[in-house]
Structures are given as C-alpha cells and as structure tokens.
Amino acid sequence: MSGPRYERSKRQDQHLIGFECQACGWVSFPEEKRTCKRCGDAPAEMEEVQLAERGEIQTFVVQQYLPDDIETPQPVAIVDLPQEGEGEPARAYGLLTETDLEEIDVGTEVVARFRELFSDGERPINSFKFSVPREEKA
Amino acid sequence: MVVIDGHGGYVPLYRVDRSEVAAQHGGRGRGESAVPARDENHVTMACEAADNALARADVAGADLGAVVTASVSDPFAEHGIAAHVAYRLGATGDVRTTDLRGSRRAATDALASAREFVVANDAPALVVGVDVLPADPDSDDVAEAGAGAGAVVLRPEADEPAADLTGFGQATTGFVEHHRRHGEAAETGDAKFEGRHGVGEAAPAATERALDGAAPVKAVAAAPSGRLAGAALGGVDAEQVSTREQVGDAGAAAALLDLAHLLETADAGDTAVVVAYGAGGAGAVALQTADGVGTTDARSVATYLDAKEETTYAKHLEYREPVEYEGVKTP
Numbered sequence: 001m002s003g004p005r006y007e008r009s010k011r012q013d014q015h016l017i018g019f020e021c022q023a024c025g026w027v028s029f030p031e032e033k034r035t036c037k038r039c040g041d042a043p044a045e046m047e048e049v050q051l052a053e054r055g056e057i058q059t060f061v062v063q064q065y066l067p068d069d070i071e072t073p074q075p076v077a078i079v080d081l082p083q084e085g086e087g088e089p090a091r092a093y094g095l096l097t098e099t100d101l102e103e104i105d106v107g108t109e110v111v112a113r114f115r116e117l118f119s120d121g122e123r124p125i126n127s128f129k130f131s132v133p134r135e136e137k138a
Numbered sequence: 139m140v141v142i143d144g145h146g147g148y149v150p151l152y153r154v155d156r157s158e159v160a161a162q163h164g165g166r167g168r169g170e171s172a173v174p175a176r177d178e179n180h181v182t183m184a185c186e187a188a189d190n191a192l193a194r195a196d197v198a199g200a201d202l203g204a205v206v207t208a209s210v211s212d213p214f215a216e217h218g219i220a221a222h223v224a225y226r227l228g229a230t231g232d233v234r235t236t237d238l239r240g241s242r243r244a245a246t247d248a249l250a251s252a253r254e255f256v257v258a259n260d261a262p263a264l265v266v267g268v269d270v271l272p273a274d275p276d277s278d279d280v281a282e283a284g285a286g287a288g289a290v291v292l293r294p295e296a297d298e299p300a301a302d303l304t305g306f307g308q309a310t311t312g313f314v315e316h317h318r319r320h321g322e323a324a325e326t327g328d329a330k331f332e333g334r335h336g337v338g339e340a341a342p343a344a345t346e347r348a349l350d351g352a353a354p355v356k357a358v359a360a361a362p363s364g365r366l367a368g369a370a371l372g373g374v375d376a377e378q379v380s381t382r383e384q385v386g387d388a389g390a391a392a393a394l395l396d397l398a399h400l401l402e403t404a405d406a407g408d409t410a411v412v413v414a415y416g417a418g419g420a421g422a423v424a425l426q427t428a429d430g431v432g433t434t435d436a437r438s439v440a441t442y443l444d445a446k447e448e449t450t451y452a453k454h455l456e457y458r459e460p461v462e463y464e465g466v467k468t469p
Contacts (some may be wrong), residue, residue: 014226071176097177098151098447114185114226115177123217124179127224134437137151137445 006125013127016053016081016112018090019046019062027051027083027092045047051090055081055130058091073101075099079110079130096135097129108132140253141299144291146190147370147398149442150174150184153186154454156386159281162451171284171386174270175323175451176457178285180212181222184268187287187398188223190436191264194300195291199227202291203261204234204254208244210389210416211269212237213321221265238390242360243308245393246344246414246421250306252292262293264335269389273455277323282363283454284386288394290401298430300401301410305424307347309340314417316362317371333369337361340420341370341413348422349411355402356410360393367392370415379403384443390414399439404431 010028011017021031021051024039035042060077066118075096080089096104097115104110109131149172174183184207192199205224212219220235230268235250238244245267252263266289273283292303315332318324326332341359357376361367364382371378379400381388388395393414400410408427413420432438449457 010225015228098175114182115175116179116182117177123215124181126182126222128178129177134151134445135441137447138441 014052018049018051019086020049022047025088027088027090049076050084051081052084055079057108095129098131103132140292140303141296142290142301143293144189144195144298145300145398145401146289146436147395147439148186148287150285151447152449153446154449156281159451166448167281169383171282172286173454173457174285179387180219181267183287184219184223185226187221187289188266191289191291195435197262197291198410199229199381202229204255204258204263205229206236206248206265206269208238208248208390209269211271211332212239217220220378241391241418243421245360245390249423255256256292256294260292260294265290267391267394269391271387272321272391273458274323282387284388286385286388286395288391288393288398300430301427304426304461305348307344307422309343310419311340322335337366337369337415340419341415342373343423344420345413347443348424354409354411355409356404358396358400359413361415370413402433402438446454
C-alpha cells in the first residue's frame with residue numbers, strides 16, 4: 001500500500017491493533033511483520049489482536065537534550081500492553097505525556113492517551129502516548 | 139422517547155490561575171482556566187469525553203449510527219471533528235457525522251439533531267462538544283479562555299438511562315453582538331444591549347418551549363460570558379451547575395461538559411434544562427434524570443477538576459499555538 005506511514009498504520013495507531021504470530025504467539029505492534037521477529041516464521045501467519053489501553057513500563061529513558069521547541073525532560077518508554085483476550089502482551093514504544101519523572105519507574109502502570117503525535121503541515125496526526133492515570137494527579 | 143444512556147466529560151490537566159494573568163495583564167482575576175497540553179487538540183479532547191460517555195452507556199463505538207459534534211473553536215475550515223472522532227471510536231462505514239459550529243447554540247442543536255437521528259433510525263448517536271478558546275494577550279478574555287469537552291450517548295431506550303429527553307425549544311432572533319473570527323479575540327460590544335436584546339429575548343423563549351410548563355431544579359447554560367450564562371437562566375428558578383470557575387470559558391462545549399457534571403451529581407427524578415445562547419439566538423433542552431445518573435464506569439468531571447497541575451500564563455498562551463522547529467510543526 002502506498003501513502004505516508006501514518007495513513008498505512010492508522011488502524012493500529014488509533015485502535016491499538018496488534019498482530020500475533022500464529023506459530024509462537026509473539027505480538028508485533030504497530031507493524032504487521034512478514035517475518036516473525038522471535039521464531040523467524042516466514043511468511044509469518046499473523047492474526048489481528050486487540051490490545052488493552054493500560055500497560056506496564058518495562059524500561060524508559062529520559063531525553064534531556066532536544067531541540068529548543070520540544071519540552072524536556074521527555075521520557076520515552078517501552079510498555080507491555082496486554083491483549084484484551086488470551087495471549088502475550090505486545091511490547092510498544094511510546095512517548096510519555098503529562099508525567100513527571102518522579103511518577104514513573106520500571107513496573108509503573110500507565111494508560112494509553114490519544115494525543116497529537118506530530119503534524120503533517122497544519123494537519124494534526126493523532127496516535128497514542130502514555131501517562132500515569134489521571135486520578136493519580138489528584 | 140429518546141434517552142441519554144451515557145454521559146462523560148473531559149477537562150485538560152493544566153490550569154492557569156486567573157489572578158496570575160491579571161497580575162501581568164491588568165484587571166482582577168478570580169478562579170482558574172483550563173489549559174490544553176501542547177499535544178492536545180479538538181479531536182483528542184473530544185475522544186476523551188466520548189470514551190467516558192460510551193463506557194457508561196456500554197455502547198461500542200462500532201454500534202453508533204451517528205456522531206454529532208459542536209464547537210465554536212475548531213481551527214479548521216475544512217477538516218472537521220466528527221469524522222475523526224468516529225474513526226477513533228470505530229464508528230466507520232454507514233455512520234452519519236455532523237460538525238455544528240458558528241454559535242454556542244451548536245450544543246443544543248447537536249442534541250436536537252442527534253435526537254432526530256435516533257428517532258428516525260432507531261440507532262445510538264453520540265453528541266460531543268469540544269472547545270479550546272483562543273487566548274489573545276490583547277484581549278480582555280485572555281484569562282477566561284478555557285478548554286474542555288462533554289459527551290452524551292442518545293438511544294431510543296435503555297435499561298437504566300441517565301435521563302429522558304422531554305423537550306426541545308429554540309428561539310432564532312438573528313441577534314449577534316458577541317462575535318469572533320477564527321483564532322482571534324472576540325468583539326463583545328455592549329453588554330447591556332446584548333443582555334436586553336440578545337439573551338433576554340432568546341433564552342427565556344427557548345427555555346419555555348423546552349420545559350412546556352415543567353419546573354427544573356437544575357440547569358446548565360453555555361454563553362459567551364458568565365454574566366450572559368446567568369442571564370440565559372434568568373427566568374428559571376433552578377440550581378445552576380457550572381464548571382466555569384475551574385475551567386473558564388469552554389465555548390459550546392460548556393453546555394455538554396456541564397450537562398455531564400449535572401448527570402454525575404444529580405438525583406434520579408430531577409427535572410433539568412440545558413440552555414445554549416450564542417450568535418443568532420438560543421436553544422434549550424429539557425430532561426428528567428433517571429437511575430443511570432452518577433459516576434460509575436468512567437472518570438468523573440469532579441476527578442478531572444480535582445486532578446490538575448498549575449501552569450504559567452506563558453504556557454497558557456504557548457500551549458494553544460503549534461510550535462515550529464526548522465519548518466516542521468511539533469506538538
């Protein structure tokens with residue numbers, strides 16, 4: 001399929017759809033891989049799975065030095081998102097938003113937040129970031 | 139009969155203390171205004187409110203027949219909000235989407251339009267109001283520029299609805315005093331003149347048509363200022379439910395955000411009215427609350443109001459503007 005990547009992966013990016021390898025159970029997100037990255041099955045038989053909008057930080061880094069117009073510190077995390085049904089979680093890479101550094105650690109539960117990721121010209125492109133649940137800010 | 143089967147609101151995390159704005163801008167400031175984060179826009183905020191309403195209605199996005207949005211601050215002439223909210227929720231294909239704008243009456247027009255869709259098609263409809271008012275440092279409105287979203291799910295019937303919609307009314311007068319170009323500060327004109335000939339002629343007439351003799355105990359009003367919102371309910375002896383003190387001016391969305399707050403805090407069996415006054419006239423919706431009121435199954439407006447972080451006047455201005463880095467817009 002042609003067109004920009006954000007259009008090609010719009011379903012995954014806005015609905016948190018993952019792709020489960022039917023040979024080993026590994027879940028690819030957001031891309032549907034032709035070769036399973038874990039068991040090497042090729043062409044891999046991938047089945048769509050719905051991911052939960054709540055997951056757990058596995059690791060994170062904090063970006064301190066970014067262009068002036070991007071707010072820092074900017075945490076970036078690897079988050080395990082469980083499937084809505086049975087099966088392994090997907091390992092997602094995402095920016096954290098509205099989250100202070102003292103609020104996060106490995107193992108912190110975060111929720112998916114639908115946010116503007118970037119703009120294509122004037123047009124906002126929305127997808128998911130992560131944050132601590134809003135009620136924890138009270 | 140059409141019912142409200144789910145209700146939900148959304149208020150951004152950040153708040154600016156209006157006294158801080160007043161300290162730099164002059165005048166007096168009381169209360170707070172909600173400030174959207176740099177990575178929030180109309181579609182993302184509308185989706186937050188819609189998620190809460192759908193959770194309470196236990197309706198899947200894919201089952202919606204229509205999505206109707208109301209906004210007086212959509213920055214795009216062509217782009218829309220409703221279709222993008224619908225897509226995010228999974229409501230694609232044979233789904234009607236409608237973007238209403240141009241007046242704060244859009245909120246009650248959206249409820250009326252969705253009700254007609256539900257009656258005609260026997261399918262659920264989602265109504266969302268969302269606004270981010272522009273904060274212009276040259277304007278007297280800069281401290282009150284707020285942001286928020288509210289949503290309700292309308293259905294033909296439900297096991298435990300939050301409310302029955304009992305009446306609709308409107309009064310089209312063609313009167314315009316408060317007006318605003320995209321992204322610019324509003325021209326407010328003579329408040330006394332608007333009070334007498336604008337809201338004074340439109341809101342009571344619309345309200346009377348919606349209530350048809352019923353006496354409300356709770357009410358919400360959307361209008362360009364707190365004073366006009368109070369005037370819009372001038373003929374109604376009811377408790378006004380309003381988030382304006384904590385959220386600021388949330389445009390047309392104020393009617394639906396405050397309606398969600400009302401449905402979360404009201405008792406079953408209350409008569410209530412929603413009034414929206416803006417350019418061209420007023421609209422009103424009467425309702426009777428039912429057993430589905432309350433805060434279960436989703437985040438409440440009260441939680442959004444309590445869970446907040448103070449920010450600065452500079453961020454209040456900056457977060458509403460896209461930022462460019464070497465020609466590329468960044469959130």
